[in-house]
Amino acid sequence: MLLQIEIERRMSPEHKPYTLTLKYETENKSETVAAMLQSINSNSRRQDAEGKSFEPVRWECSCLQKKCGACAMVINGRPMLACDAKLLEAAKRGRIAIGPLKKFPPVADLIVDRGPMLAALSEAKLWLTEQGLVKAENTDLAFEASRCLQCGCCLEVCPNFYAGGSFMGMAAAMPGSRLLLAAGETDKAALAAEYKKHVYGGCGKSLACRSICPAGIDIEALLVNSNAAAVWKRPWRKK
């Protein structure tokens, strides 16, 4: 199938964005957006739809198997991992529009600076100061929370999140939940206060984020638990 690929590009944060349109032929059902980007970048005779040559498209990747969060971008309107998005599935009437995440400062082409998402974790003091231990009955939940990729897809669809704001969204709630499950008494009190301030207080609980998470984390189960622990101070419940 011949696809029309439209990539939102920009040279640098100071430059204006523009669209690169190209034609891409594939029949391979498992070919991903990541594979397509690799393939066009590694071809030094690459041409756009009008036959003009262009510079390699800048994007980030690392694991190519949905485990590192590097390649998050917006594909036909939905934040996704490029190494997870199948070209033929993502295409709508033969067309795929690809752009960077919009909630973070742009860097170049499909790269954005997700630094603010990571800085928020420091601002919320997400760490332990004393010895921690995850109890046997909580290992599954702590495992689930530990899987967060810090990809930022959930933040992209969250109506309440903006970079640098006090509400930090699920990308902070997941590490927060893990730490709450591991923390001793003193740490738990401090973490609970931060959790209330940066997650619980601002979350509309619409769970728009849930179906987006490319890691498939059971966000709802973790929220129920963390809310109970941080806000209602109820003893830990098993899932």
Next chain:
Amino acid sequence: MINIIGAGLAGLSAAMELAEREIPCRLISLQPSERAQSVLAEGGINAALDTMNEHDSPAEHFNDTMRGGCFLADPNAVYGLTSSAPDIVRRLLSLGVPFGLNDKGIVLRNFGGQKKKRTAYSKSSTGKILMTALIDTVRRYESAGLVKRLPHHELIKLRIEKGVCQGAVLRDCYSGECQSLSGQVILALGGLNGLFPGRTTGTTQNTADAAAELFSQGVHFCDLEMLQYHPTTIPIPGKRCLITEAARGEGGRLWISRNGEKWYFMEEKYPELGNLMPRDVVAREMFFVRRQEDTQGEVMLDMTGLSDEIWAKRLSDLRDNIIAHTGLDPKRSPIEVHEGIHYFMGGIAVDEQHRTNISGLYAAGECCGQYHGANRLGGNSMLGAVYGGGVAARTAAEEYAPSDDTAFPAEAGELSAEARPEFNEQLAAILAEGLGIVRSGRKLEEALKKLGELEAVCLREENRSRLGLAMLRSAIARRESRGAHYREDFPETDESFRKMTLARCEGNDADISFQVIPERRTADAASDRN
């Protein structure tokens, strides 16, 4: 400030160690820690915690590691590794790693090449789970000002003056600007995947550019011929995806078509262990049966006979993964598998304290050649990365001299031009041909000749060729078979080669010599007997 380059398990561990000593450091990486290859590790981390009623001990872990590495590893370094392992894993538990627990402590599983249960794990995402805990721990030191993160920065080259490492030149991958920093340097760059694009199970992030530049700058490398191949990988766009050993552990079988019939070659050749022989044996057999004239096509991993219960309870994530990547359901159809490069035992040469040949420069994790000798045991590399990062930091701390913290503008100069993808592909094809799972003097010489004809048009390409040359020359020099290095023309192990290959850059060539492996300290050996 000390500069740690690389923020995977080894880099994070080094940062923690320095911060605990209140020595400030920069933690520099191409991408944030969440994206490092360490998050891909699946099976687990080894420690003789002896919680499974099997009378395990660090001494046995030591013996297995030395034997697994075919006695090429430094026994004193390995002794440090295996005797520290239980404390390291207990420490990880106290950082909130959700290991499984029983009444004696952490639950352990069986894993590659070890008879006793010694591998602590968190489902099949152990690397990710350990990384999450270490990242959270280091975050506390970041906010205390002890660790300064520089994500999206590339190590361009070292500043070596009069044989001493004075600092490093970095490039900000976002802005393109370069800066020159002072202070000792701890390298935690990960494996040399970038020399084999598309052919390894690891990350695209470890480009090997920095390692190649360091080699040209005079840093010594060792055991470069020792590449670990994993027998069951599948091609996915841009790389090879590991299919865990558990697939065979749960009953998956390997066959190849021979005269129209399925030939279960592993079961026929090795009636006792069958499909569960060690990785290198399975991978080599796959190569041999494919080459046979009466066989057709590729080796298939057949999991169609597994019960619904096994699929549902133990391999559900594997099944989803295979379907997502290949479009085939392994419950219904066999999957074509091929050996893929999985781990680099060799790397930057370091002593027991993780010093390189250049003063003020240290290395740890997969980028250095320590602990694993000619073959690494599954579960020992994460241990080596966490432990080695700590040792390197301790040594750097002991030799610490505060330096000027100013960053000066710098230039990448000739190194600003990237290697061309076409060049990288050609180099990889040459190296993969020579350094395959079964090698021979003839194939290696052919690879050497092709490499000589490969034209490099920029400095990064020249550097990469030179490091590749060092790999080929190391494999040519080792005229025996040992561990991961198998030569058809020298199929036996020759004790006179129980030495480490040391590679040094000599102009445009690589000089290879053999270094004696240190003797085991008698005090350590004696304490084991007690």
